Amino acid sequence: MLTYNLNNEKSPLYLQIYENIKKDILNSKILPNEQLPSKRKLSNHLCVALITVENAYEQLIAEGYIYSIEKKGYFVSSLIENNLYLHKKINQDNEVKQKIFIEKQKSNYFDLQSLEVDTSLFPFSIFSKLMREVISEKNKNLLTKLDSLGVYELRLAIKKHLNAFQGINLKEEQIIIGAGSEYLYSLIIKLLGYDSLFALENPGYKKISKVYNSNNVKIKYVDLDEDGIKVSKLVDVDVIHISPAHQFPTGIVMPIKRKLDLLKWASEKENRIIIEDDYDSEFRFKGVSVPSILSIDKNDNVIYLNTFSKTISPSIRIAYMVIPEKLIPIYNEKLGFLSCTVASIEQYTLARFIDEGYYERHINKMKNYYRKKKNLFFDLLKESKLNNISTIYYKDSGLHFLLELDTNISDQELIEKAFQNGVKITCLSQYYLKDSLIKEHVVIINFSLISETNFEKVIKILEKIIL
Amino acid sequence: MLTYNLNNEKSPLYLQIYENIKKDILNSKILPNEQLPSKRKLSNHLCVALITVENAYEQLIAEGYIYSIEKKGYFVSSLIENNLYLHKKINQDNEVKQKIFIEKQKSNYFDLQSLEVDTSLFPFSIFSKLMREVISEKNKNLLTKLDSLGVYELRLAIKKHLNAFQGINLKEEQIIIGAGSEYLYSLIIKLLGYDSLFALENPGYKKISKVYNSNNVKIKYVDLDEDGIKVSKLVDVDVIHISPAHQFPTGIVMPIKRKLDLLKWASEKENRIIIEDDYDSEFRFKGVSVPSILSIDKNDNVIYLNTFSKTISPSIRIAYMVIPEKLIPIYNEKLGFLSCTVASIEQYTLARFIDEGYYERHINKMKNYYRKKKNLFFDLLKESKLNNISTIYYKDSGLHFLLELDTNISDQELIEKAFQNGVKITCLSQYYLKDSLIKEHVVIINFSLISETNFEKVIKILEKIIL
Numbered sequence: 015m016l017t018y019n020l021n022n023e024k025s026p027l028y029l030q031i032y033e034n035i036k037k038d039i040l041n042s043k044i045l046p047n048e049q050l051p052s053k054r055k056l057s058n059h060l061c062v063a064l065i066t067v068e069n070a071y072e073q074l075i076a077e078g079y080i081y082s083i084e085k086k087g088y089f090v091s092s093l094i095e096n097n098l099y100l101h102k103k104i105n106q107d108n109e110v111k112q113k114i115f116i117e118k119q120k121s122n123y124f125d126l127q128s129l130e131v132d133t134s135l136f137p138f139s140i141f142s143k144l145m146r147e148v149i150s151e152k153n154k155n156l157l158t159k160l161d162s163l164g165v166y167e168l169r170l171a172i173k174k175h176l177n178a179f180q181g182i183n184l185k186e187e188q189i190i191i192g193a194g195s196e197y198l199y200s201l202i203i204k205l206l207g208y209d210s211l212f213a214l215e216n217p218g219y220k221k222i223s224k225v226y227n228s229n230n231v232k233i234k235y236v237d238l239d240e241d242g243i244k245v246s247k248l249v250d251v252d253v254i255h256i257s258p259a260h261q262f263p264t265g266i267v268m269p270i271k272r273k274l275d276l277l278k279w280a281s282e283k284e285n286r287i288i289i290e291d292d293y294d295s296e297f298r299f300k301g302v303s304v305p306s307i308l309s310i311d312k313n314d315n316v317i318y319l320n321t322f323s324k325t326i327s328p329s330i331r332i333a334y335m336v337i338p339e340k341l342i343p344i345y346n347e348k349l350g351f352l353s354c355t356v357a358s359i360e361q362y363t364l365a366r367f368i369d370e371g372y373y374e375r376h377i378n379k380m381k382n383y384y385r386k387k388k389n390l391f392f393d394l395l396k397e398s399k400l401n402n403i404s405t406i407y408y409k410d411s412g413l414h415f416l417l418e419l420d421t422n423i424s425d426q427e428l429i430e431k432a433f434q435n436g437v438k439i440t441c442l443s444q445y446y447l448k449d450s451l452i453k454e455h456v457v458i459i460n461f462s463l464i465s466e467t468n469f470e471k472v473i474k475i476l477e478k479i480i481l
Numbered sequence: 482m483l484t485y486n487l488n489n490e491k492s493p494l495y496l497q498i499y500e501n502i503k504k505d506i507l508n509s510k511i512l513p514n515e516q517l518p519s520k521r522k523l524s525n526h527l528c529v530a531l532i533t534v535e536n537a538y539e540q541l542i543a544e545g546y547i548y549s550i551e552k553k554g555y556f557v558s559s560l561i562e563n564n565l566y567l568h569k570k571i572n573q574d575n576e577v578k579q580k581i582f583i584e585k586q587k588s589n590y591f592d593l594q595s596l597e598v599d600t601s602l603f604p605f606s607i608f609s610k611l612m613r614e615v616i617s618e619k620n621k622n623l624l625t626k627l628d629s630l631g632v633y634e635l636r637l638a639i640k641k642h643l644n645a646f647q648g649i650n651l652k653e654e655q656i657i658i659g660a661g662s663e664y665l666y667s668l669i670i671k672l673l674g675y676d677s678l679f680a681l682e683n684p685g686y687k688k689i690s691k692v693y694n695s696n697n698v699k700i701k702y703v704d705l706d707e708d709g710i711k712v713s714k715l716v717d718v719d720v721i722h723i724s725p726a727h728q729f730p731t732g733i734v735m736p737i738k739r740k741l742d743l744l745k746w747a748s749e750k751e752n753r754i755i756i757e758d759d760y761d762s763e764f765r766f767k768g769v770s771v772p773s774i775l776s777i778d779k780n781d782n783v784i785y786l787n788t789f790s791k792t793i794s795p796s797i798r799i800a801y802m803v804i805p806e807k808l809i810p811i812y813n814e815k816l817g818f819l820s821c822t823v824a825s826i827e828q829y830t831l832a833r834f835i836d837e838g839y840y841e842r843h844i845n846k847m848k849n850y851y852r853k854k855k856n857l858f859f860d861l862l863k864e865s866k867l868n869n870i871s872t873i874y875y876k877d878s879g880l881h882f883l884l885e886l887d888t889n890i891s892d893q894e895l896i897e898k899a900f901q902n903g904v905k906i907t908c909l910s911q912y913y914l915k916d917s918l919i920k921e922h923v924v925i926i927n928f929s930l931i932s933e934t935n936f937e938k939v940i941k942i943l944e945k946i947i948l
Contacts, residue, residue, distance in 0.1 A: 204697075
């Protein structure tokens, strides 16, 4: 019989019973289609009123955890086993099912498609220790209203970090904290105005394009040459959104010359702005970091963006941007009323994590880890039969590189066959606009999520498909 | 001569030289227009190859730190000084200073203007205990990518809460977690589309209007009568944004009749939506909660919004919305790509806080606390000389009420004199559009931030000004 410790002083008894039974169902202690004790039996057993058990059962029925059969009793819902979404009949049922299906299968695939990062090496114990410290030291102060730009300590920590790593000197007022890059993209659009013409890279990161589209602004897609976005195509453009440190998907590292050309472009007309999206610049594997455009800008024309999603974890939801000094009063006027979107506890904790040197150490560790991983992949590729038909591009930066294959198999076929064989890949061609001059046979290798032990298997599968 | 400790085992020598010179320039050890040693001299001095210094100088030139004059040599760029923002005289300098000044003075005022809530009674020790539990139990799982709608456990907890408090049955897929109401307003606009005509209340909460304006959508301000927004003015409108439980600033609690009229309005034309902004409905001081429009909607036309900023703390940055089932597929298609904006730790912690009954208990405690506070204010007012010229409106809900004064003093004068006497107030008239029929002599009393011991002082000051 179900036995639970109930406590009169906690929440209502029926809720406690309901919670306990639910937990047991979710933990498979009670199995699908198993019969529950009758209401009377359970009420006697738990020494509670009949109505209490009735209420608990009702709630469980309402939420779909159990069902009743007249004159027979109460049974655990059989769909629970799979997941909590399944007993719903809603329009997108199939979509949800499929999503869950894919989600579940994910682990069975070698995923070269995902842009997620490897969080397994993150010093979570340190981070949580700092968080506990913040909680006990700041205590109720954590409840006071936040500065709309973000917690001062965090902005100061970021300022110092940017100074140490990129030699950039900023004012704290230029730094704005937000809940992720996507949120900051939207802020930038609001800041620069809906009348601006925004140029995005073609090929480019699809999410950026989706955010701009969802904000209903004018977009122009601009082709890249081997140095990055083409300056000659920017005559009518007001704002460009680029990732010069390591463009996605091409991997292009923008040379200083193009950076200077873009700064020149920006200074030639009022209100021109360069948005420098520095999403994974920390992972430069050769030489030192390439200077950001922000660090060489003399004319206050760069909005710089970076995130802790790639270096720490996507679940931390902290990104920041640096706005030009000339835009500070405009920001205050237009958007100063907005509350900061990141909780205070996270902000203080991250500030300490940076200030106490953990962030730098973690980045260095990850850089070595990713470098080794990448090199292992290259070595295995060299030893494989693919070696003769492979060319690798842009291998010194970031968490992906390009693998060009000398083959006649179409990208579509390659992707499908890889999927059938348990490997998820994407090709460069998928990132171009429809009517562009598309480069085929170039596979994007996002290697961060896949474990080293599986590299050989992946290469064997690609061999099998292509050769 | 420039002297640096170079280390063969570190980075390439040219980079070390480049870095050192750059640092000296940034730290003003070498001044603008100062001449650098010739390449040959420096290479001899540092015992490195000529090409090494050449490379370093080239990099410095490329990044704009130095410039060369033919046959003369290398000089520090004079623009650096500005570039580093160090000696900038920026426009908003005074503005920032002034802001800080006002901020500092805040504590010396009796603030009846602020909409902030009293967080002093929040059981922070329990919340932080739960957070520590979440950290130690979930551990590294907290780093995995979030569901874009929000953490499942939190959506389930909210679902149960809405069920218990308002008798609403929802699917978890209808609940979307976001970093504050303002963020969710923007999501709603993106969801419903930029072609919709949005109706906002006049008078209304200014932040709502600012968010809509910053999103560049079409707005129509619609007057209120004593029951809330006027249905007759909504013929051309697609979406209304209202706060029926306790309108700000009027305090109107919308009667069921008007709610039904609005639901009828919504069902009369496709794509009509009611946004029900339930920001402080928890604080109903008389009887039980008034049913939300969502709870009586049969036709899937209501987007319901609520926040934990008012009931817990503004620094927690968690709000949620409930979207109609029919909008789920549209949300997924248009905005499903967006990451959730709230960190996982906060979401799991809040889920437990709700699940374990603490949230409900806290709301009840605050309700009693605010009720007593409000009643004390009324009692003191009754005993005061203002009693004969005072009428109080809408006193049974929320964290503010209206105090109408039978006086000839203009609102502007009243506000100014109060400020001079150390009391910050706002008047209803400040919330109307310019060309509206404005109601004068109605003070908005936001009583949540002001301590009970100061009520008497505030009333004395008002007496002094008005009588």
